[in-house]
Every structure is written in structure tokens, then in C-alpha cells.
Amino acid sequence: MSRGAPRGWGERPPEHLEDRIVIRLDGEVIARSGKVEYGQGIRTGFRRIVAHELRLPEEAVRVELGETDVVPWDMGTFGSQSTATDGHTLRIAAAYAFQLLRERAARRLGAAVSDLVADQGSFRAPDGRTASYGELAAEAPLEGTLPASSDVTLAPGPDFAPDADRVEARALVLGEARYPHDVRLPDMLRGHVLPPPRTGAHLLSLDDAAAKAIPGVVAIVRQGDFVGVVAERREQALQAIQSLEATWSAPDGNPEPPLEAHLRSDPGVEAALAQGELRHAATYRTPHIAHASILPSAAVADVRRDGADLYVATQRPFGLRDEAAAILALDPKDVHVHPQHMSGMYGGGGWGSAAIDAVRLSQAAGRPVLVEWTRAEEFQRSAQRPWLEARIEGAIRSDGNIAAYRSEVRTNPHIYGSGRVPPEVAGMTSGRNAVPPYALGAMDVALTVEQAPIQTSAFRSLAAAPNVFASESFLDELAALKGEDPLALRLRHAADPRLRRVLEAVGDLAHWAERPKGDGHGFGLAATIYHGTYCAEVAEVFVSQSGKVRLGRVFAAVDAGRLVHPDGARSQIEGGIVQAMSWTLFEETKVSDGRITTRGWRDYPIATFQDAPEAIEVRFVGDEDTPSTGIGEPGSVPIAAAIANAVCAATGARVRELPLRPARIQKAMAKG
Amino acid sequence: MRYELQVNAQTQVVDVPPGTSLTSVLRDDLGLTATRLGCGHGSCGACYVLLDGAAVASCTMPVDEAVGHRIVTVEGLAQDGHLHPVQEAFLKEDAMQCGACTSGMLISAVALLDDNPHPEPEEIRDALSGHLCRCGVYGRIVKAVEEAAK
Numbered sequence: 001m002s003r004g005a006p007r008g009w010g011e012r013p014p015e016h017l018e019d020r021i022v023i024r025l026d027g028e029v030i031a032r033s034g035k036v037e038y039g040q041g042i043r044t045g046f047r048r049i050v051a052h053e054l055r056l057p058e059e060a061v062r063v064e065l066g067e068t069d070v071v072p073w074d075m076g077t078f079g080s081q082s083t084a085t086d087g088h089t090l091r092i093a094a095a096y097a098f099q100l101l102r103e104r105a106a107r108r109l110g111a112a113v114s115d116l117v118a119d120q121g122s123f124r125a126p127d128g129r130t131a132s133y134g135e136l137a138a139e140a141p142l143e144g145t146l147p148a149s150s151d152v153t154l155a156p157g158p159d160f161a162p163d164a165d166r167v168e169a170r171a172l173v174l175g176e177a178r179y180p181h182d183v184r185l186p187d188m189l190r191g192h193v194l195p196p197p198r199t200g201a202h203l204l205s206l207d208d209a210a211a212k213a214i215p216g217v218v219a220i221v222r223q224g225d226f227v228g229v230v231a232e233r234r235e236q237a238l239q240a241i242q243s244l245e246a247t248w249s250a251p252d253g254n255p256e257p258p259l260e261a262h263l264r265s266d267p268g269v270e271a272a273l274a275q276g277e278l279r280h281a282a283t284y285r286t287p288h289i290a291h292a293s294i295l296p297s298a299a300v301a302d303v304r305r306d307g308a309d310l311y312v313a314t315q316r317p318f319g320l321r322d323e324a325a326a327i328l329a330l331d332p333k334d335v336h337v338h339p340q341h342m343s344g345m346y347g348g349g350g351w352g353s354a355a356i357d358a359v360r361l362s363q364a365a366g367r368p369v370l371v372e373w374t375r376a377e378e379f380q381r382s383a384q385r386p387w388l389e390a391r392i393e394g395a396i397r398s399d400g401n402i403a404a405y406r407s408e409v410r411t412n413p414h415i416y417g418s419g420r421v422p423p424e425v426a427g428m429t430s431g432r433n434a435v436p437p438y439a440l441g442a443m444d445v446a447l448t449v450e451q452a453p454i455q456t457s458a459f460r461s462l463a464a465a466p467n468v469f470a471s472e473s474f475l476d477e478l479a480a481l482k483g484e485d486p487l488a489l490r491l492r493h494a495a496d497p498r499l500r501r502v503l504e505a506v507g508d509l510a511h512w513a514e515r516p517k518g519d520g521h522g523f524g525l526a527a528t529i530y531h532g533t534y535c536a537e538v539a540e541v542f543v544s545q546s547g548k549v550r551l552g553r554v555f556a557a558v559d560a561g562r563l564v565h566p567d568g569a570r571s572q573i574e575g576g577i578v579q580a581m582s583w584t585l586f587e588e589t590k591v592s593d594g595r596i597t598t599r600g601w602r603d604y605p606i607a608t609f610q611d612a613p614e615a616i617e618v619r620f621v622g623d624e625d626t627p628s629t630g631i632g633e634p635g636s637v638p639i640a641a642a643i644a645n646a647v648c649a650a651t652g653a654r655v656r657e658l659p660l661r662p663a664r665i666q667k668a669m670a671k672g
Numbered sequence: 673m674r675y676e677l678q679v680n681a682q683t684q685v686v687d688v689p690p691g692t693s694l695t696s697v698l699r700d701d702l703g704l705t706a707t708r709l710g711c712g713h714g715s716c717g718a719c720y721v722l723l724d725g726a727a728v729a730s731c732t733m734p735v736d737e738a739v740g741h742r743i744v745t746v747e748g749l750a751q752d753g754h755l756h757p758v759q760e761a762f763l764k765e766d767a768m769q770c771g772a773c774t775s776g777m778l779i780s781a782v783a784l785l786d787d788n789p790h791p792e793p794e795e796i797r798d799a800l801s802g803h804l805c806r807c808g809v810y811g812r813i814v815k816a817v818e819e820a821a822k
Contacts, residue, residue: 038806039768039769041769150769169763169766169768170772172768173746173755173762173763174750174755175704175745175747175775177707178705179708179772181708181709182705232699233696234700235692236698293806294708294710294716294718294770294804294805294806295708295718295772296710313739341771343772344769344770344772362730374712375710375711375712411805522700525810548740571766575769575809577808578811579806579808582808598714600711601713601715602713602715606804609796609798609803609810609813610797610801612808612810615811
């Protein structure tokens, strides 16, 4: 099915009930979405949304995600958009289905719609007769273009249960959850690829004599610059790859020209900067970092002459389907993508990776092939988060208000493989959250996107986390110029009442007014509005003489509107904080001479049990009648600035480059 | 080469090259895929199994060394259809997101509680310190182990 050709950015295809909700004769309800689950809990959230509108227990609803043969086309699962967009569509679809079923029940039972009571999958008339959803759905197909949300009656309430009841949880603790690595097909081989040492290098020669002699090796595959091995066992394929002798050309020198975009250009910035009482400029830098999924990428492809099945973990099932179809010269409808459980990819799962290796090897071998990358490959073949530099300048008037804010952001593409995107797309991705959500007088924000020597891609919140590290650090620096409290400065410049509310709430939660300062102990604040979700965070740090940072408590106040799965939302905010404190304190991909040299966890430490904050307190302050907004990314956005601001409060050291390594902090402390 | 292993209270015979890792044997020869392969160097914790009750990395253990020991994987934690208390506690606290690290965490938590039935939070963090979680649910995992100890 998969109605609808791929659309451009921001366009949304018309939605049809029959693509979204199917009710079987036995009463089973199937809800469908092109989004995928990777631990963020959308399957549970969607199930709750649909069950609520249909007045059903949650268990009566089964959610199908990302199966390209049955779900409607979708661009991909990113940007914390699933609940806000597809959750909304499913809510309308379920409410519309309920409305149609109720009209049918009224006719069948000879009762007024308003007299019917919906209970456990049936309508009951005042005379006691009932009609089940299954039999009503069987009368005629439940179909049609979805009405506008204003044209359907939504179920009242609810206060969704706060408890944890994720659909996948039981399969995960039993070890039954199947990741691509766990798929076993008859006659399946194990495959491995020899990647070029640098992007764009060409294969000059290949000696495969030693590799061929390894027991279990079935074939060496060479197609142009693509080299791979298929073998009976994983170890044999790996050993064969290591036995290949290949020589490669230097990479094609084909740098894309930089792309420039202006995200904000108020008149009079130069004059406002010149007239300010105090003027300040600073430059902030964040390095390449790796998604560092716990399980390296893996995929199974079963390519046949007339079609292919892909068992994969991807954030873009339809993008992968089309990419594989192009390689195989198949009609996309003959490529069937089956999303499996996914080891978190946090934005790195948007491109083909191991799946494309598997497609090529399976095509060559004529048998199903499982490809599992090694840990070193996962670091070295994955696209990285772009490097980012923001040079910010601002001025304060004598009344303490900020008169001007000018920022020049330089970074790399945040969409994998997109050398050229329209400037507005660059602004939405690489420029994300570069314009602070405050009234800062005359504002000017410019963006330059240039290719990096390595591949770069989306990572949780795209450029928002680096941009907010820069802008929220800078606001603290401005506050310090006038000796003003950082929370007071933000509240005074926050025009948006929802932003004010999360700032006030986090101040309350953290007892901001009574916070200790200095002697290596400090609190720092930062806030953001991310795709409609408001998030303010306070970090408590302890900094040793040597500059080592230990996190105490972290506080977050979040307004994401209506919460469908409160415990899941809390878990996403907590996880976002822990992952982003890891980026902030520890992480940097090592790149040398155009190659990633990071190989494993020893040279890419991430936060451990010992590094995680002592406690995380999350308070949700949104209203039930405000539409749901995303929750997967916002928690990760302000924490870097909150920590850097806390380090400054604790030690007087302002560090403007991540990660906040002890040596960097000690150097800044010595400078005073 | 032929090896006889005791896995989840059953005798299993496999024929694999000497030196094959225990992770590969469990996953590829015995179909016990709950034991996950994360790094192959014993530095992430995803592949932990119980070996005579102790939590060990199976990715760096050659199958030759596993012979004669009682091996338990996550598939062997539930008994007679009843989840192990640690599994129940992980459900209650929703101590997981993507689940990639969950198997290893469960194994080390079981080993810890066998050894120290009422650990302090700091002891839990120490005992699980060999396990990485990229989703950042460390706090929930500590709570789940405390819950299981009740």
C-alpha cells in the first residue's frame, strides 16, 4: 500500500482512515504508523492514544510501525515529532473511526447516537442490545479521508496513567526482543565489507588469495569500489576481510562550496552593539561526537530476483526501501522493509549503513546475508555529529537590558549525504535553535554550513544542543558583566509565558535562590524551546582542584503539552540529560588526516554508572489541553550550558569548548 | 571441534573451531540471542553471562574455557513461567529504553544480589560499572536493583 509519493520538507500528504486504523471481525484494532520504535516509547504512546479514543483497554490495540508494505509513507522518525504529528493523526483517525462505528451502531440498534454507551469494544443501546466494533466494522470498509481535527469529537480527558507499561518491556527482559543481529533465516550467510580508508577513495587493486583460502569463505565480492566477503560464520568473514590486500587511490577532491543562510537579520544591530554600555564577544566550540550505539549496526537482507526483504534497524524505512530498490533495480514496492528492535541510534539511523552492505552481499551471493559491523567499524564508518563553532557578540544597555545579539555559526551538514540543501532546510537543521528564544534587542544570526572531511549526520536535536550550549553560556556571561542573577536575566528577557513558566518552575525545583556558589560547588541554568517543547534545566556540579567535574543533582522543568505516557516522557528527559552530560564532559571523535581514528570504548569513553548525576528531578508543567509536543530530544539540549554555567559558578572558570575536560577547566581556573 | 556445555541447566553439544568466543557459540550455534555482542573486547558489558553464578564477559571467553562450568543466559533467568525478581523489578521501574544493554545489566544484577542480597546504591553502581547504557537509564537501573532486593 504505502500510499503517497515522497513529499518535500514540510509537506504532508492527505491522510486516510483505512491506512491508519483497521478493526478486525474479532475486535482486534490495528493502528499503523510509518514511524519506528527505538526505545523512545512511541508504540506505547500510540496505543494509549488510539485506545483512549476508541474507549478500549490498551491491550485491545496493536500498533504496527515502519513495515513498509502496510504502513503509510513516512519521511522518518526524527525531530521529536512522532507524538506531535503521527500521534495526532492517529488520535483523529481513532476518533473518526469511533464516530463512524457509533453511527452504524445507532442504525443497527435503532437507537439515538447519544443513547449508546461504548464499553469494552461494543456499543450498548438502552434496551440492552449490543453491537461489537468487529461486526460494525465488517458491515462496510472503515475508510475515507481524515477530517480536520475541528470536525471530529475527541474523547474527553484523560489523565493518562503515570505507570510504566511499555509494550516491548517484557520481551526485552526475557531476551526475546529481536534486533537485526538476532534474525536467523534458512541458508543465511554472514557478510562483511572492506570499506575504503577514506570517503571517495577508489579501489586500485585487490589480492584475495589468502582470504579465499580461509575455511568457510563462500565468496569474495567485488563490484567497482565495493569489496566484501560472505562466509558461513561471522568470524570467518571477519578473518577473510582482514586477509584481503587492497590498495586505494587518494579520495576524489570534490569539496562542496559552503552554504550560507541568514536566520535572523533585524535592522540596526551594529548601531545597537556600538551604543551598549557593556559589550562582550565570545566563541564557543563543540567537537565531532559519535552516536555510539551499544550494539554496532547490523542488518539482514534476503535479495531475490523479484524482490527483497530487509530485516533492519532504521529511522527511515521508506528511505531505505527506495535506496535498496535503486541499487537492485527493483520497484520499491518489491522491497519489503521489516524494522526490528533497534539499539538506540539517536539520529544516526537515518541512512543505509549495514543494510546496504547486506543488500549488495545478498544480491551477489544469492542467499540471505547478515552483516554485523565491529565496534571499530561502528565508530569509523558512521557519520558523526557535525563540529560547530559559534561566535557571539552582545551588548547591554545601562538599564541592564540586552540591546543587541549577533551570532555567526559555522558547522557541517546535519543531513547525511545532502551536499546541497535549500537554505531554509540548512536553517532548520544546522541552524536549529541558533536564534535564542528571548527578546534580546536587535538580533542577527548567520549560518555557514561547510563540508567536513568526514561524513556528518543528524544526532539527537541536530544543531540545537551545540547552539544552545553557545547561546545559553553567553547569556550567563552577559549576566556576569552586570552582576545580575542568571535566572532573573532570563526571566526579564523571556516574553513567552510558557518559557517563563519552565524557568520559574526549575528555579523553584532547584531552590535556585538559596543555591551555594563557589569553592568548587555550583549551580548552572539553561533553557530552550525545542520544536514547541519548553525545557529549563539546572545542573549542580562539584569541581575538584584538578578540574574534574562530578554531577550532583539535575533539575528539569518541561512543558510538552498533553502527556500521553508520563513515565515514558520522564524517562526520555532523564535519558536525554544523561546522554548529553556524557557529550558535555567526555566525548570527542578523533579525526586525523580525513579519517576517524577512534576505535573503541577505551578511546571514546561515555558516561558510566559512576558518572551519571546523583539524582534527576523532572517536573512537567504543561497543560492537558495543549497539544502534545516532542520529548525525545529536548532534555538533551540545555544541559551542556547548564553544566558549563555551573562550572563557572563553582570555580570562576568559563570554558567555551566541549568536552569539559579537566585540563581545559584547570587552565581556565588558572586564568581566573 | 566438539564441545559439551551446560547452558541454562541443559547439556548442549556444539562443533566449532577452537577459540570461538562463548558469545558466538551462544548466539550463532545455540540460538540464544539474548546475550548481545557489543564490542568484542569485554568493555561494554552487553555480553555478560553467569558462569558458575559469577557475571563474566562471554565475548572474550573462548568456548574451550567454558567447558565444565554452569552457564546461565538471560533466557535461563525466568523459571517455570515466572520472571526472576530482577526482571520483574526492571519492568516495574521501566529500567530500559532501547534494551541493547538490558541483558548484561540483568545478569550482573542477578550475580550481585546472589552475593549481596541488600546492596547500597553505591555497591550497585560498583557492581554494574562494567556495563554501558547509551540511553542513560542508569538511575532507573539502580532503583530496579534496589527494588529487586526488597
